[in-house]
């Protein structure tokens with residue numbers, strides 16, 4: 001077992017994964033640099049979600065290696081993997097999946113409260129993130145009283161409130177309208193850049209390439225191409241000062 005290159009925060013080699021015998025990832029290798037925003041593109045069923053779940057330690061690959069800095073996830077016990085995920089990773093899925101009984105700020109504060117942060121500290125941090133994401137005025141509302149795009153912003157705040165080392169975003173804008181999609185993505189990527197959070201973003205949306213530092217494409221569970229938009233192009237799209 002060889003540790004990954006120093007400047008890669010995440011590194012995977014020859015990943016294989018099958019769901020009930022049906023192959024989802026085949027020989028996928030990649031490195032993600034610290035602070036990078038990497039988009040994983042590809043058609044439906046190409047393995048994007050499976051890749052993010054392997055990289056984030058939710059799934060253990062059937063073959064290959066996954067490293068987070070100098071820590072091998074593929075050989076780690078389930079308990080340690082769970083702790084690593086809780087302490088160092090953030091996750092945003094296609095649906096906000098907020099706790100309906102809690103207000104927006106309570107939902108955003110939840111990861112800090114679960115880590116044992118004081119009520120006041122968790123609330124302050126959650127409110128700051130809701131403000132940055134332009135939903136401060138809705139902090140006391142419950143999810144049912146919010147628009148889908150506002151709920152998804154709360155989910156983004158919840159994922160960023162711990163300032164994770166790596167944020168995994170699995171089609172985070174899938175249920176949104178086109179204008180909301182662009183705004184949520186810009187907010188997410190700008191916030192991640194300003195806090196030096198590495199992002200791995202699975203998406204069907206080709207516009208995302210303009211917000212990412214690099215795009216990789218999966219087809220039928222295999223990595224097929226890599227393109228790198230110029231840094232200027234990627235960063236010019238992030239005009240918000242989050």
Ligand SMILES: Nc1ncnc2c1ncn2[C@@H]1O[C@H](COP(=O)(O)OP(=O)(O)OP(=O)(O)O)[C@@H](O)[C@H]1O
Nearest residue numbers: 019020023024042043044045046047048049050051
């Ligand atoms: N829980 C599961 N059980 C069985 N097969 C699965 C499961 N999850 C995914 N698959 C299959 O694995 C392959 C890769 O799926 P995956 O969800 O990783 O792709 P994806 O690119 O994220 O797709 P989408 O864009 O539709 O979310 C597909 O053929 C899918 O049908």
